Amino acid sequence: MKAQVIIIGGGLMGLSTALHLGLRGVKAIVLEQDSPGRHASGVNAGGLRQLNRHMDEIPLSVAAAEMWKNIKSLVNKDCDVQFNGQLRIAETEEQLKTLQKRVDDLQAKGYYHERIIDKDMLYHLVPKLVAGCVGAIYNPDDGSARPFHASSAFRHKAIALGAKILSHVAVKSIEKSASGWQLNTNQGTYHAVYIVNCAGAWARHIASEFGESVPLMPKAPMLMVTERLPPFLKPVVGAIGHKLSFKQMQNGTVIIGGAHLAHLDMQSQKTEIDFTQLKISAQSVTKLFPHMAAVRIVRTWAGIEGFMPDNIPVIGPSAKADGVFHAFGFSAHGFQLSPIVGRIISELILDGKTTLPIKAFDIQRFQ
Amino acid sequence: MSSSFRRLDEPDREWLTVEIEGETVCVAAGETVAAAVLASGMQSCRSTPLSGEPRAPFCMMGVCFDCLMGIDGTANRQTCQLPVKEGMKIRRQLGSAKAYI
Amino acid sequence: MAQHQLLIIGGGPAGLAAATAAANAGVQCLLIDEQATPGGQVYRGVADIPTQRAKLLGPDYQYGHTLVEDFKASTAIHMPSTSVWSLNAQREIGILHGTDNKQATLLSAERVLIATGAMERPVPFPGWTLPGVMTAGAGQILFKSAGIVPNNGVVVAGSGPLLLLLAWQYMQAGVIINAILDLTPKDNYWRALPHLPRALLSHHYLLKGLKYQRQLKHAGVPFYTGVSDLCAVGKEAVTTVEFSHSGGRKNIKTPLLMSHFGVIPDSHLSRSAGCHHYWDPNQLCWRPTTDKWCNSSIRGIAIIGDSAGIGGAVAAHHAGRLAGLDSAYRLGNISSQQRDENARQDRRWLAEDLHVRPFFEALFRPCPTLLAKLKDETLVCRCEEITTGTLRQAMQAGHSDPNQLKFFTRCGMGPCQGRQCDNTISQLVAHELGNNVGQNEPYRIRPPVSPLTIEQLANLQDGRDKQ
Numbered sequence: 016m017k018a019q020v021i022i023i024g025g026g027l028m029g030l031s032t033a034l035h036l037g038l039r040g041v042k043a044i045v046l047e048q049d050s051p052g053r054h055a056s057g058v059n060a061g062g063l064r065q066l067n068r069h070m071d072e073i074p075l076s077v078a079a080a081e082m083w084k085n086i087k088s089l090v091n092k093d094c095d096v097q098f099n100g101q102l103r104i105a106e107t108e109e110q111l112k113t114l115q116k117r118v119d120d121l122q123a124k125g126y127y128h129e130r131i132i133d134k135d136m137l138y139h140l141v142p143k144l145v146a147g148c149v150g151a152i153y154n155p156d157d158g159s160a161r162p163f164h165a166s167s168a169f170r171h172k173a174i175a176l177g178a179k180i181l182s183h184v185a186v187k188s189i190e191k192s193a194s195g196w197q198l199n200t201n202q203g204t205y206h207a208v209y210i211v212n213c214a215g216a217w218a219r220h221i222a223s224e225f226g227e228s229v230p231l232m233p234k235a236p237m238l239m240v241t242e243r244l245p246p247f248l249k250p251v252v253g254a255i256g257h258k259l260s261f262k263q264m265q266n267g268t269v270i271i272g273g274a275h276l277a278h279l280d281m282q283s284q285k286t287e288i289d290f291t292q293l294k295i296s297a298q299s300v301t302k303l304f305p306h307m308a309a310v311r312i313v314r315t316w317a318g319i320e321g322f323m324p325d326n327i328p329v330i331g332p333s334a335k336a337d338g339v340f341h342a343f344g345f346s347a348h349g350f351q352l353s354p355i356v357g358r359i360i361s362e363l364i365l366d367g368k369t370t371l372p373i374k375a376f377d378i379q380r381f382q
Numbered sequence: 383m384s385s386s387f388r389r390l391d392e393p394d395r396e397w398l399t400v401e402i403e404g405e406t407v408c409v410a411a412g413e414t415v416a417a418a419v420l421a422s423g424m425q426s427c428r429s430t431p432l433s434g435e436p437r438a439p440f441c442m443m444g445v446c447f448d449c450l451m452g453i454d455g456t457a458n459r460q461t462c463q464l465p466v467k468e469g470m471k472i473r474r475q476l477g478s479a480k481a482y483i
Numbered sequence: 484m485a486q487h488q489l490l491i492i493g494g495g496p497a498g499l500a501a502a503t504a505a506a507n508a509g510v511q512c513l514l515i516d517e518q519a520t521p522g523g524q525v526y527r528g529v530a531d532i533p534t535q536r537a538k539l540l541g542p543d544y545q546y547g548h549t550l551v552e553d554f555k556a557s558t559a560i561h562m563p564s565t566s567v568w569s570l571n572a573q574r575e576i577g578i579l580h581g582t583d584n585k586q587a588t589l590l591s592a593e594r595v596l597i598a599t600g601a602m603e604r605p606v607p608f609p610g611w612t613l614p615g616v617m618t619a620g621a622g623q624i625l626f627k628s629a630g631i632v633p634n635n636g637v638v639v640a641g642s643g644p645l646l647l648l649l650a651w652q653y654m655q656a657g658v659i660i661n662a663i664l665d666l667t668p669k670d671n672y673w674r675a676l677p678h679l680p681r682a683l684l685s686h687h688y689l690l691k692g693l694k695y696q697r698q699l700k701h702a703g704v705p706f707y708t709g710v711s712d713l714c715a716v717g718k719e720a721v722t723t724v725e726f727s728h729s730g731g732r733k734n735i736k737t738p739l740l741m742s743h744f745g746v747i748p749d750s751h752l753s754r755s756a757g758c759h760h761y762w763d764p765n766q767l768c769w770r771p772t773t774d775k776w777c778n779s780s781i782r783g784i785a786i787i788g789d790s791a792g793i794g795g796a797v798a799a800h801h802a803g804r805l806a807g808l809d810s811a812y813r814l815g816n817i818s819s820q821q822r823d824e825n826a827r828q829d830r831r832w833l834a835e836d837l838h839v840r841p842f843f844e845a846l847f848r849p850c851p852t853l854l855a856k857l858k859d860e861t862l863v864c865r866c867e868e869i870t871t872g873t874l875r876q877a878m879q880a881g882h883s884d885p886n887q888l889k890f891f892t893r894c895g896m897g898p899c900q901g902r903q904c905d906n907t908i909s910q911l912v913a914h915e916l917g918n919n920v921g922q923n924e925p926y927r928i929r930p931p932v933s934p935l936t937i938e939q940l941a942n943l944q945d946g947r948d949k950q
Contacts, residue, residue, distance in 0.1 A: 050887065057890060163890035167882070241937070242458060242898060243431045243478040266893075267431065267478050285757065287571050288930055290589060290943060297940035308938035309456045313898060316929050386615060386720075386738045387625070388634035390656060392533050395630075410629065412531075417629040425720045426614040432868045436719050438614030440865075442621035443524060444517070444933075445602045445749065447866060447898035448612075458898075460934060462624075463566075465519065 031357025037176025052166030385423030495523020497788025504807030610715030866897020
């Protein structure tokens with residue numbers, strides 16, 4: 016089979032790229048080794064967060080936030096988005112000083128999406144927070160969505176625009192061919208002029224097929240979800256002193272993340288919860304939200320995600336191969352960026368450039 | 383309306399008292415809360431968080447989670463896994479866990 | 484260095500027999516039991532049941548007493564009122580123990596035997612979530628562990644040996660049985676017939692069933708066979724049972740309906756641990772892959788009794804002995820010859836017992852179209868109240884395996900963690916896709932597989948290494 020563009024990886028980055036290419040009349044083929052949205056894209060905490068981003072990600076994040084606000088017009092589904100804000104709590108004055116410094120730095124660079132809120136505002140927004148916290152940084156425009164629903168919506172829209180999404184197709188090797196590239200998979204060979212590497216935690220192997228070595232580390236951050244509770248929390252909550260992401264969904268369940276890692280076997284693609292680590296998450300919860308003590312944990316899980324050592328992704332053209340583009344390594348915070356990344360890649364392919372600053376994400380920083 | 387369940391007449395039963403929905407009720411030692419609630423004549427032990435429809439114990443062995451009730455202030459306890467204790471306060475579980483908030 | 488030599492999960496006949504056999508061969512053995520007293524479900528309460536109640540339950544139940552006595556006489560340690568919420572391939576076990584304030588602890592063992600038994604096959608029908616509708620197993624548990632029986636009549640409906648047993652036990656206790664509705668498909672009698680000659684080798688099973696039936700009919704209990712389209716009707720609770728029989732629609736007033744459609748392995752723990760499972764097309768359930776010593780696909784973990792595949796209490800006892808002896812061999816306490824010699828009788832028993840299985844499996848096999856005939860309004864997921872119609876729509880929209888359905892509709896994400904809908908979903912998906920059930924990956928089951936609170940996890944004790 017052949018196409019102008021073949022996208023390796025049916026997670027949100029790949030689906031978003033296929034969708035944006037489709038919007039411009041290009042029907043891509045997506046090769047997914049499992050089923051679309053099976054891994055990080057489908058099982059993450061669903062945070063739509065501009066708050067506390069790496070400086071270089073901010074322009075992309077701001078553009079993506081606009082797209083999430085209008086997600087229904089992009090993918091015909093609302094993906095269960097809610098925009099009740101995100102905050103990062105300071106328990107001590109020391110911590111608050113650190114947050115203030117960040118806000119000052121951002122404002123110096125012209126960014127005003129994060130602001131400091133005082134104790135009164137904090138407890139107004141999060142009444143069930145334990146007493147004694149002093150303030151937070153807050154972005155009222157942040158929120159969350161449901162990852163599997165978003166992945167499904169992107170997938171259906173991409174298909175409606177002409178993309179072909181093939182499951183259980185694993186790319187074994189890639190070689191140059193007369194017309195561009197030949198991809199050898201477990202289900203036959205494919206030909207393309209352009210290739211996009213959206214293979215997530217598996218992107219390293221794909222990059223190496225082009226002679227590019229990247230220090231991508233697959234890891235499995237753990238999450239847990241509780242039983243349904245009556246509504247008590249609107250914004251998504253993090254804290255500077257804890258590895259914690261804490262949000263209550265519309266259905267009343269609370270999703271608790273924090274990037275504590277599970278054991279991961281990439282060979283079998285199996286994750287195993289490390290309860291001695293997850294215990295730390297639970298301790299953070301009981302410290303900050305004491306009323307959660309007797310709440311039942313209904314499920315724990317860990318998604319397989321690709322991490323870069325500098326915690327920012329690789330986005331941009333291959334340094335060694337013509338017509339090859341990369342979008343991977345989102346280090347557990349790619350969900351919110353996915354709509355804009357797809358647009359950026361489609362622009363790089365079709366226009367040879369993009370309006371957003373992506374120099375910091377160049378693969379060459381590792382070479 | 384009489385209870386759908388009754389206790390067999392057995393001479394060696396030991397009795398204790400608990401509160402079911404505020405009412406003092408005699409139950410037998412060794413019974414699970416679910417068994418005691420059924421024997422006391424209560425038809426439904428909870429209402430679901432989604433539609434509010436009534437539910438009662440279904441499997442009695444801990445695999446259906448329909449027997450959830452509030453016990454001594456803690457919500458959503460599996461009553462078929464809990465033996466009765468003197469003075470226990472048992473309440474119907476109405477929807478999701480209001481007891482926490 | 485693991486903390487325990489052998490850790491057994493489950494206090495029913497398989498677990499008790501395994502613990503006794505292993506401990507008697509010198510193995511340091513800990514048996515974790517969710518109940519306060521040993522016996523599991525089939526022998527529930529047997530250790531301290533009032534004599535007169537035990538008599539009503541019959542001689543098979545009373546046999547459990549011997550198993551418990553043998554266990555108590557061994558050096559195996561019983562850890563009651565303890566639930567297991569996690570087991571992994573490294574044989575690390577998460578437990579919750581204690582009577583008042585539960586403590587969460589991580590343990591480790593050289594070998595683990597999973598003996599979690601069986602659960603009632605969850606079969607959706609209209610009204611199955613109404614108060615007053617329970618499983619026959621629930622009726623048995625109320626009877627055994629609390630001496631509680633129906634007060635104003637009961638309808639017993641479904642298919643399988645437990646149906647007659649429960650009705651007979653109720654009759655002994657003076658309970659009014661409004662009707663016995665046998666939903667065994669008429670076709671099954673023909674399918675089972677070829678297996679009958681072999682089944683006669685274990686004729687005691689068959690005679691028992693016939694005896695119960697005869698006595699119940701003699702007592703005037705209304706029997707309906709070839710029943711289909713069971714419905715429980717009522718508003719706050721069931722008041723009437725409706726069903727199809729002899730070409731017409733009938734109904735019976737009743738405040739209680741006890742249904743039974745056979746039992747299936749409780750494979751929740753073994754699946755969450757990552758053991759390999761396959762779909763058994765005869766028993767219509769997911770079963771772990773095991774070898775002749777009950778070892779699973781994970782080294783050091785064996786699965787015994789009904790949790791490995793439905794065989795009943797006697798088979799469970801003998802399989803437990805096999806696994807206990809094999810564990811003793813693998814832990815270096817006995818030689819392979821000693822193991823084989825001591826296991827000889829158990830192997831013979833199991834071979835004999837198996838004579839009757841094909842007959843019962845064919846006879847009581849649920850109607851294959853039972854699930855396909857589900858009405859759109861019938862609930863499949865009790866916890867999240869997801870109807871068959873919602874699932875069919877989601878499948879038509881391309882969510883074509885149980886896990887995608889789970890993520891998309893929340894079916895299987897409620898408190899029971901998919902225990903009541905897993906069996907149905909797997910068959911429903913295969914029916915929609917037109918493929919074999921075993922081809923579609925079933926629900927991925929994640930820990931904690933039994934209730935664990937945030938505070939309990941926050942106070943987790945790590946007891947894995949020997950000091």
